[in-house]
Amino acid sequence: MSSRYRYSAWHGGPDPLEPPVDLRDALDQIGRDVMEGASPRSALEELLRTGTRDSSGLDELTRRLWQRRSEMQRRHRLDGTISEVRRLLERALEQERLALSADTSEDARFRELQLSALPPDVSGQVNELAEYDWRSSEAREAFEEIRQMLGTEVLEQRFQGMKETMQEVSPEDVERVREMLDDLSALLAAHARGDDDVQRKFDEFMAKHGEFFPENPQNVDELVDALAARSAAAQRMLNSMSEEQRQELMSLSQQAFGDPRIAQALQNIDRQLQGLRPGEDWSGRARFRGDQPMGMAEATAAMAELGEMDRLAEQLSQSYPGASLEDIDLEALERQLGPQATVDAQRLSQIERQLRDQGLLRRAPDGSLQLSPRAMRRLGENALQSVISQLGTRRGERDTDRAGAAGELTGTTRPWTYGDAEPWDAVRTVRNAVLRRAAEGADSPMLDLADLEVAETEQRSRSAVVLCVDTSWSMVQDGRWVPMKRTALALHHLVATRFRSDALQLVTFGRYASTVDVGELAALEGTWEQGTNLHHALLLAGRHLRKHSDAQPVVLVITDGEPTAHLEPDGEAFFDYPPDPHTLSVTLSEVDALHRLGTTLSVFMLGEDPRLEQFVNIVARRGGGRVLAPDADGLGAAVVGDYLRTKRRR
Structure with missing residues (x-):
């Protein structure tokens, strides 16, 4: 027989076919x-x-959780039990008065007077009628229904699932409940004392009264946890009622099953549980303002649900x-x-x-x-991908997987991709084909595109590159801080992965300049500091270029303001605004010094400051460089594109 399969929706948690997290x-x-x-x-x-x-x-x-909580409070109110008792009591009194009106005896008149003299509140009437001898059988049944309802409600408050267990309650059932409560109180007392045989007593208790505990606790601690949570929710329900409602409900509870000992035993157990689990929320309250009444058990379950929501909200806050x-x-x-x-x-x-x-x-x-170096590489890769998408995809110039343009072999290989122009590595290609055919069988193709590997080559020309970035407060203030950092990340990743023989140095300049690695630059915080010390930055750039005298020198400067500071011979920074003529003079002197080294100097001017524009034009003329004026979003493409342009030109 062929196997039959049945397909249905997945209900076991996360979709097993869902892609992994990004x-x-x-x-x-x-x-x-x-x-x-x-x-x-x-x-x-x-x-x-x-x-x-x-x-x-x-x-x-968290927002959805609080919305659900608010909807519950707006929908319900807590006086359902009192309202239901009032309804049943009115029906009982109506039936009793009808029966008495048909009786002409003195006893009937006395009973009518007795009914007319009942207290105004529902709980007082129920307590007053506890010993009343009803003439009407319908009235007697309605009053007995009140007692049964109160009994099941107070038990369901503390013992989940009790309402289903106690559908038809006989005097023997009431006695069993009372005995269970007495035994439970004795067990809790033994647990509080720390008796050695408490587990044996628990096992005996469950063997005798296990039907009242469908959650099936395995030890006394699990039992106490479950009971304390329900008891605390019942207390919070009482706290949430008005003083009048609270007193009326507590008085009505004395009529549970017509046996005041039930309510007294529950009150004693509540006190024991509060002592055993003081960490539960016994003092909380909630405001219910809806029009749908809830009985005692339902209201207690609602309070327990609100408590669960509060705990979830705390867990979600992670505070x-x-x-x-x-x-x-x-x-x-x-x-x-x-x-x-x-x-x-x-x-x-x-x-x-x-x-x-x-x-x-x-x-x-x-x-x-x-952030680890691996994370910084990923961030740089993401930044470079964004830049590449703006530059275009001219094969071999910008969007390329080659380690260098063309030239000396690096000794490494990689799988061939469409557009590669590097030579094939024949040994690796044949090896891949043999291994693939051994796995797939002799019927597979002799050679497949997946077998091809190419030999990586290394760029012959080598550059010493310095990226000088302005870190003055105006870069933060005008929204250029993050684009500047992403530009540095993209350039760093490009050099580290595509032009590994190039030596890149990152220099930041505000009041002072300093050399940083890419991780320090990414984590750098903007600070309120006056001064744009391009002079100091170019000094550090010249030091890096002289250290790599065998490489082609390249300096890239990102700034949004003219120089307003320079470095004095004693190492202190001098600041003045508008710029001091001496600041401009020493800065241009460093431009001349870099030009004498054969440096390709590019300035990326951010903003539309006329004074800055005049200055960078002078720099371009003196240094033989060029000026670009990208917006913040196009900064990365401009810097990376200019760097690649210098590579192609050489």
């Missing part, structure tokens, strides 16, 4: 926040709060010491917000875990989180 997108978001001045830890927390393109963040899950996404109760989250919310929470947890496990975030010696 760490590249997550890392790009973290990197953007870090470059804007956030710490890696706060950037990660922001990612988890806001989510990704594919999943809701913790803030959205307590030692917080982790692993703390989130996924079963509770699915009950409240559905299966997709669980998938989103799991995906966020997976992103956090994989960022750490894959070494994209590392712990510094001081305990802080840092």
Whole structure:
């Protein structure tokens, strides 16, 4: 017989065919926040709060949780039991008065007077009628229904599922309940004392009364946890009622099953549970303002649900010491917000875990989180991809997988891709074909495109490149801070992966200039500091170029302001605005010095400052360079394109 298969929707959690989480997108978001001045830890927390393109963040899950909570409070009110007792009592009194009106005896008149003298409140009337001898059988049944309802309600408050167990209650059932409550109180007392044989007593208790506990606790602690949660929810329900409603409900509870000992035993157990689990929320309250009444048991369940929502909200906030996404109760989250919310929470947890496990975030010696070199490479790759998309895709010039243009072999190979012009590596290609045919069989093609490997070549010409970036406050203020950093990342990644023989140096300049690595530049925070010390930056650039005297010198300068500071012989920075003539003079002197080294100098002018434009035009004439004026979004393409232009020209 042929096998038959049945296909249906997947209901087991995350879709097994769903693509894995996109760490590249997550890392790009973290990197953007870090470059804007956030710490890696706060950037990660922001990612988890806001989510990704594919999943809701913790803030959205929290918002939906509070919306559900608010809807519940706007829909319901807590006086359902009192309202139902009032309805049944009115029916009982109406039937009793009808029966008495047909009786002409003195006793009937006395009973009518007795009914007319009842207290005004419902609980007082029920207590007054507890010993009344009803003439009407319908009235007696209605009053007995009140007692039965109160009994099942107070038990369901503390013991989940009791309402289904106690459908038809006989005097023997009431006695069994009372005995169970007495035994439970004795068990809790033994647990509070720390008796050695408490587990044996628990087993005996469950063997005798296990039908009252469908959740099937395995030990006394699990039993206490379940009972304390329900008892605390019942107390919060009472706290949420008005003083009049609370007193009336507590008085009515004395009539549960017509046996005051039931309510007294429950009150005693509540006190014991509060002593055993003081950490439960016994003092909370909630405001219900709807028009749909809830009975005691239903209201207690609602309070328990609100408590679960509060705990979930705290877990989603991640604001307590030692917080982790692993703390989130996924079963509770699915009950409240559905299966997709669980998938989103799991995906966020997976992103956090994989960022750490894959070494994209590392712990510094001081305990802080840092972006790892691997993460910086990914950020640089993303930045370069963005730049390449703006430059175009001229094969061999910009969008290329080659290690160099053409020239000396590097000794490494890689799979052939469409458009490659490097020579084939025959040995590797034949080896790939033999291994593939051994796996696929002799009927497979002798040679396949997947077998081809090409030999990588290295660029013959070598450059010493210095990227000088303005880090004065105006770069932050005018929204050029992040584009500047992404440009540096893109250029760094291009040099590190495509032109590995080039020597790249990053220089930042504000009041002073300094050399930085790409990680330091990405994490650099904008600070309020006056001064644009291009003079100091060009001094550091000249030092790097002289260190690599065998390479073609290239200097790229990104700035949005004319020089307003220079370095004095004693190492102190001199600042003045408008620029001091001496500042302009010493800066141009460094331009001349770089020109004498044969340096290709390009200035990327951001903004439309006329004084800056005049200055950079002088620099271009004196240094034999050129000036480009991209906007912030086109800065990366302009810088990378100019660097590639110098490579092609040589």
